[in-house]
Amino acid sequence: MKIATFNVNGINGRLPVLLRWLAEAEPDIVCLQELKAPDERFPRGALEEAGYGAVWHGQRAWNGVAILARGRAPIETRRGLPGEEDDAQSRYIEAAVNGVLVGCLYLPNGNPAPGPKFDYKIRWFDRLKTHAAALLKSGAPVVLAGDFNVMPTELDVYKPERWVDDALFRPEIRAAFAELVAEGWTDALRQLHPGEVIYTFWDYFRNAYGRNAGLRLDHLLLSPDLVPKLAAAGVDRDVRGWEKASDHAPAWITLDDVKASRQRPRQKRTSRTPSTALSDAS
């Protein structure tokens, strides 16, 4: 089973790129970020024609996240992180697909730092750590995937010294990511490619892609029981060079022994816990 995360930077402006990549890469599950569209403008029909069911949490102009599943309907278990009920930004959606619980996230950028946006990023990270710990405690197989807006180490930045005061790389943000991982998560791309320079983002400015002046911002974190099944991981960096490309490229993993089977008929339920959704989605 192949699981990917892709910050599309506008799902409607980017629809040809997204559809071409889906056809070429054939991911089974996709986490999308930066839809930049309200719920009613999500291109559900085009994605259905491409063979994908979807759940989404949109927002006018900014943010917005979605989970796609090939040949299946994701079973939504949550939208929005707990802990700040008046948070109006669409940055988290979670669903059960084929026996795996998938958390799709778009962590705040946080610039300029310091400032209110950076404070929001810190609070959002705290809420994510709390919720992620609860997911681990549930014992479910979980993938947390998305745009974390963090370069975890110096290896993940083309010029680390230029980024030390940036909200994506400040020590407290790197520490927050390290604390999240220390709960028991595994950074899938680093697990299979330690020491390798891997980027998922290249600025539109200054020919950043041509110069490979990139950042690794998009991550897939695995709960412990999925780690032995991790078979491959990579970045479809060519997508960044396509016409009308996003500034991010898709990152992906494949898991063995988790077969993407067709969906079985199932009973309707009015509400679902992650565990009932998982059993329904297996």
Place this chain on the structure above:
DNA sequence: ATGCCTATTATTAATAGA
């Protein structure tokens, strides 16, 4: 230190991104 580029929203300029 700042702009560079790109998308969105709303009217040709502002905001946000990273």
